[in-house]
Amino acid sequence: MSSGPHGDTYGLRASAPRPLVLFVDDELPLRDVVSRLLGRRGVEVVTAGDAVSAVEVLRARPVDLVLTDYQMPDMDGFELLAHVREHYPALPAIMITGHASVQHAVRAMAHGAIDYLPKPFAVDALAERVLAQIAARRDAPGAGGPGAGQPAPGGPGAGARTGAPSRAAGTGRAVEFVGEHPGVRRVRELAGRIARSQAPVFIHGESGTGKEVMARWIHERSERRGRFVAVNCANLPRELVESALFGHRKGSFTGATADHVGAFEEADGGTLLLDEMTEVAPEVQAKLLRVLQEREVQPVGARRPKAVDVRVVATTNRDVAAAIAEGSFREDLYHRLAVFPVGLPPLRTRGDDVRLLAERFVEKYRSLYGLGAKRLSGELLDRFRSSPWPGNVRQLENLVHRGVVLSAEREEIGVGDVDHADLVDHAPVPGGLSARSLAVTTLDEMERRMILEALRASGGNQVQAAARLGISDRTIRNKLKKYRETDPEC
Numbered sequence: 168m169s170s171g172p173h174g175d176t177y178g179l180r181a182s183a184p185r186p187l188v189l190f191v192d193d194e195l196p197l198r199d200v201v202s203r204l205l206g207r208r209g210v211e212v213v214t215a216g217d218a219v220s221a222v223e224v225l226r227a228r229p230v231d232l233v234l235t236d237y238q239m240p241d242m243d244g245f246e247l248l249a250h251v252r253e254h255y256p257a258l259p260a261i262m263i264t265g266h267a268s269v270q271h272a273v274r275a276m277a278h279g280a281i282d283y284l285p286k287p288f289a290v291d292a293l294a295e296r297v298l299a300q301i302a303a304r305r306d307a308p309g310a311g312g313p314g315a316g317q318p319a320p321g322g323p324g325a326g327a328r329t330g331a332p333s334r335a336a337g338t339g340r341a342v343e344f345v346g347e348h349p350g351v352r353r354v355r356e357l358a359g360r361i362a363r364s365q366a367p368v369f370i371h372g373e374s375g376t377g378k379e380v381m382a383r384w385i386h387e388r389s390e391r392r393g394r395f396v397a398v399n400c401a402n403l404p405r406e407l408v409e410s411a412l413f414g415h416r417k418g419s420f421t422g423a424t425a426d427h428v429g430a431f432e433e434a435d436g437g438t439l440l441l442d443e444m445t446e447v448a449p450e451v452q453a454k455l456l457r458v459l460q461e462r463e464v465q466p467v468g469a470r471r472p473k474a475v476d477v478r479v480v481a482t483t484n485r486d487v488a489a490a491i492a493e494g495s496f497r498e499d500l501y502h503r504l505a506v507f508p509v510g511l512p513p514l515r516t517r518g519d520d521v522r523l524l525a526e527r528f529v530e531k532y533r534s535l536y537g538l539g540a541k542r543l544s545g546e547l548l549d550r551f552r553s554s555p556w557p558g559n560v561r562q563l564e565n566l567v568h569r570g571v572v573l574s575a576e577r578e579e580i581g582v583g584d585v586d587h588a589d590l591v592d593h594a595p596v597p598g599g600l601s602a603r604s605l606a607v608t609t610l611d612e613m614e615r616r617m618i619l620e621a622l623r624a625s626g627g628n629q630v631q632a633a634a635r636l637g638i639s640d641r642t643i644r645n646k647l648k649k650y651r652e653t654d655p656e657c
Contacts, residue, residue, distance in 0.1 A: 187228065188212050188230065191217070193216050235262055264285060346523065374638075409451060410429065443484070462475060536575065557636065558639065
């Protein structure tokens with residue numbers, strides 16, 4: 168058994184509370200690569216070459232997340248997931264495998280995995296998933312900070328497996344929707360008024376504008392005592408959508424080796440977020456409509472439906488009217504979901520909210536890593552104000568996170584700490600134009616040029632292009648889909 172880096176990382180204090188990840192894989196080179204990369208991102212990694220050794224680690228050290236391969240000697244990844252689910256029910260786990268299939272994905276979900284990643288994968292993408300799960304876990308109620316994955320008396324189901332649970336109403340509020348722009352204040356006021364109702368909410372806005380944050384914000388101000396469960400509909404394989412949402416019974420299809428509780432049952436008494444709702448297949452949309460009307464679900468292979476009390480919040484970054492017109496999204500389902508439609512403004516229109524959010528993120532990550540006082544340089548704030556922010560608030564947070572880490576030994580975070588293609592003066596643009604000359608065009612066109620140039624520079628690799636821009640590869644995919652509606656050559 169070997170362990171990843173445990174000393175200072177980019178000058179971070181060794182005494183700072185760092186999240187701890189257990190990475191289980193029988194390939195030593197991969198363990199070393201993942202350990203080094205996560206170590207550079209401020210995560211402590213302990214590795215194991217097999218599941219038996221991993222069980223020993225779990226007994227000896229409380230960890231924040233388990234990342235496990237499927238095929239290993241003696242005990243495979245499914246058996247390890249079962250052990251984690253039984254003895255550490257609140258501990259999230261991600262499965263990776265070189266034998267990707269629908270059956271494997273179903274089994275991973277049934278055994279408690281919150282994410283499933285086939286090999287080969289981009290290591291940067293893996294790091295983002297790990298960091299996102301750790302952040303969600305720390306924001307969850309009773310998370311307890313690093314090492315919270317100790318055996319808990321709460322029993323199975325202490326955390327929702329299809330999405331991080333949010334704080335229930337009446338237990339204190341953990342989520343903020345920050346901003347003083349008039350558009351943001353109007354959205355906050357509306358959301359506060361509708362939170363205590365039971366009616367569905369449909370949130371629309373560009374990728375990264377904070378749709379899930381708003382959904383959690385609404386849940387926390389509601390009267391609902393159950394969990395907040397989030398399901399990303401765009402990331403679910405078509406064959407798994409029904410199982411993920413409604414559950415399935417053992418033996419109902421090939422690979423269904425155990426009963427699986429779906430997201431609606433997980434969220435019973437609480438709130439279910441259906442993220443990227445417009446990506447759900449039409450046949451599943453019809454079943455969702457029935458669930459909303461009848462307030463009951465029927466797991467795949469079950470003989471009888473089961474009553475559920477769930478408040479649904481749906482989101483999309485697509486043009487809903489266009490999706491309805493082209494027949495990919497049911498109009499009756501939209502009207503059922505959009506009792507309260509909520510639109511979130513893009514970051515580029517929010518003025519001084521950029522500075523306000525950036526300073527909040529500085530404090531968040533400064534505190535996470537146990538660092539001293541931090542401030543953003545005037546030059547960096549000027550760059551932030553002039554950026555088109557194709558990835559919106561998520562992109563801003565990623566850049567500030569990077570700046571806090573790289574400036575760990577200094578008080579001021581400068582342009583050099585976050586220098587990237589998505590800061591306007593450094594943006595690569597086609598045709599030899601300078602970024603400043605783009606001031607004569609629209610922000611949307613500037614954003615489009617930056618994304619297409621990043622794709623050209625990375626040879627069409629969307630993951631690499633996203634990394635160059637400091638945004639998610641999902642944002643790249645969504646933007647390309649939008650551009651192709653008017654230009655099939657994109």
